[in-house]
Amino acid sequence: MSRTIAIIGAGELGSRHLQALVLLKCDFVVYVIDPEISSLERAEQRLREVDSSDDVNANFFVSMDDLPDQIDIAIIATNSYERMLVFRFLAEKRSIAYIVFEKILFPSLDEYSIALDLLGRKSIKAWVNCPRRMMKVFSTFEQYLSSSKPLKFNAAGLNWGMASNTIHLLDTYAMYLNQYSYQLDISDLDNVLGKSKRGNYVEFFGTLSGEFSDGSTFSISCDAGDSWKFTNDFNSDKYSIHCDLGQNQAKVAGVTEKYNNAIELNLERQSVLSHIFIDKIIETAACELPDYEQSMQLHIPMISGLLQHYNKVTGEKVTRLPVT
Numbered sequence: 001m002s003r004t005i006a007i008i009g010a011g012e013l014g015s016r017h018l019q020a021l022v023l024l025k026c027d028f029v030v031y032v033i034d035p036e037i038s039s040l041e042r043a044e045q046r047l048r049e050v051d052s053s054d055d056v057n058a059n060f061f062v063s064m065d066d067l068p069d070q071i072d073i074a075i076i077a078t079n080s081y082e083r084m085l086v087f088r089f090l091a092e093k094r095s096i097a098y099i100v101f102e103k104i105l106f107p108s109l110d111e112y113s114i115a116l117d118l119l120g121r122k123s124i125k126a127w128v129n130c131p132r133r134m135m136k137v138f139s140t141f142e143q144y145l146s147s148s149k150p151l152k153f154n155a156a157g158l159n160w161g162m163a164s165n166t167i168h169l170l171d172t173y174a175m176y177l178n179q180y181s182y183q184l185d186i187s188d189l190d191n192v193l194g195k196s197k198r199g200n201y202v203e204f205f206g207t208l209s210g211e212f213s214d215g216s217t218f219s220i221s222c223d224a225g226d227s228w229k230f231t232n233d234f235n236s237d238k239y240s241i242h243c244d245l246g247q248n249q250a251k252v253a254g255v256t257e258k259y260n261n262a263i264e265l266n267l268e269r270q271s272v273l274s275h276i277f278i279d280k281i282i283e284t285a286a287c288e289l290p291d292y293e294q295s296m297q298l299h300i301p302m303i304s305g306l307l308q309h310y311n312k313v314t315g316e317k318v319t320r321l322p323v324t
Contacts, residue, residue, distance in 0.1 A: 002027040003282060006067055006096075008086050009077035010034035010043035010060075013102055013129075013270060017075050018043055018058070020274035022051040026282060029057040031071075033064050050271070064089050071096040073278055075129075079199065080104045080324040084111050091122045098281050099126040100289065103167045105299050107320040109307070112296050119292060125285060128295035130171035131273050133288045137250065137265050138172060141234060141241055144252060145176050148236035150215035157230035162204050162222035163196065163306065163323040169220055169232070170298045171290055173212070176234070180297040181213040186305040191313050194224060201322045204306060 003026050007014050010032050021030055034040050040060040047058060059066075064086070071094055076086050084106055090096050099119075105128060106112060119126050132138045145151055153173050174180050186208060194203035207221040234241040243250040243265060251259035277287040290298075307321045 002029060003072045004028070004068055004070060005030045005278070006033065006071050006074040006090075007031070007077060008033045008064065008074060008090075009079075009082075009102070010036075010039040011077065014039075014075070014077035015043040015046045016270035017077060017274045018047050019050045019271040021278070022047075022056060023272070023275040025279050030059070031067055032058060032060045033062070033067065034060075035062050037062065067094060069094060073098045073100065073281060075100045075102070075274070077102045079201075080107045081320070084108075084115065087115060088118070091118050091124060096122075096124055098285075099124055100277065100281075101126060101128045101292070101295075103128055103130060103295070103299075104164065104303070104321075104323055105295060107303070107323065109300060109303060109319070112300055116293065116296065125281075126292040127277070127281075127287060127289040128171075128292060129270075130168055130290055130295065131268075131270065132168055132172045133175050133290070134273050134276060135268050137263065137267065138175075140263070141250075141252075142176060144239040144241060145234055145236050148238045149177065150212075150217070151176065152216065152233075152235040153218040154233040154235070155219070155231070156221040157228070158223050158225040159228050160222055160230040161196075162208070162220065163202065164198065166208060166220055166302060167295075167298060169218070170302065171295065173216070173218055174290070174294070174298060177212055177214060177216050179212045179214050179216070180294050182210050182218075182298075182301060184208060184210040184301045184305045186309050189309050192224075193310070193313055196323070198324050201324050202310065204309070208302075208305070210301075 005028050007017050032043055044060055074090055074096055076083055078086050155169050189204055189206035196203045205222050205224050209219045211217045230245045232243040240253050248265050249262040250265055251262055253259040277289055280287040303321055311317055
């Protein structure tokens with residue numbers, strides 16, 4: 001049975017989702033939608049990079065009106081400002097079974113409950129693409145962290161995109177803890193905003209800290225600078241794990257031991273992950289990604305805190321946070 005897949009947004013991530021489809025087990029037809037012709041052309045080129053045989057039944061359009069009435073799975077890979085408009089169109093004007101959202105989910109707090117209600121009314125199952133749950137090295141770390149809680153998490157670096165990428169960290173912590181409720185402290189954020197590399201969005205610097213409901217704590221810091229750096233530490237009362245993404249390695253130590261030989265991180269790219277969650281959704285109506293409600297719980301305190309800080313720094317009173 002052939003499946004119908006839609007990818008809305010053919011930018012960097014959308015085109016990588018498309019590349020992954022060549023690895024699917026099932027037959028499929030895919031519709032790729034983006035208002036920019038140049039984005040569609042780049043996506044088609046990237047598809048041909050991984051499949052030059054023209055066997056993939058791929059259709060490229062600038063309007064969602066060209067989508068078929070019945071869709072099995074849609075991946076919404078637009079920017080955050082457009083995501084609700086796209087979601088509403090799919091949910092209200094098409095018959096769709098499953099949706100995978102990119103993050104940041106939505107820039108406005110009221111959109112989270114609107115989306116939850118619409119998913120329920122239309123009986124759509126949805127997940128959010130926080131793919132560290134699918135990456136082998138983070139599964140390996142679980143053996144060191146699962147038997148001892150609370151845990152301590154620390155992330156720090158330069159120019160690593162705090163506004164966009166903090167949700168990945170929170171989701172990783174939630175995965176290890178099986179906890180989604182946390183308190184966020186924004187008092188150590190810098191009172192200067194940066195310009196994001198993603199269009200008309202902003203970047204935050206300083207430190208976000210917080211505590212999950214089981215007492216596990218986290219500290220997430222990002223400083224401005226001329227270079228890029230990112231490290232992430234996971235600590236229990238038995239083990240410490242130090243990850244350096246710039247060095248592509250992690251080291252593990254017991255509390256009375258020195259760090260052992262380095263483990264290569266080799267984080268999988270999106271182009272070798274998306275087919276895995278699509279296959280699982282088709283086969284079981286489930287996958288390893290966080291579902292919408294889980295990710296909503298992680299998004300809301302973060303969006304609320306960053307929005308409060310943004311308005312404080314700018315003197316504005318916006319309700320849509322300019323991050324994606």
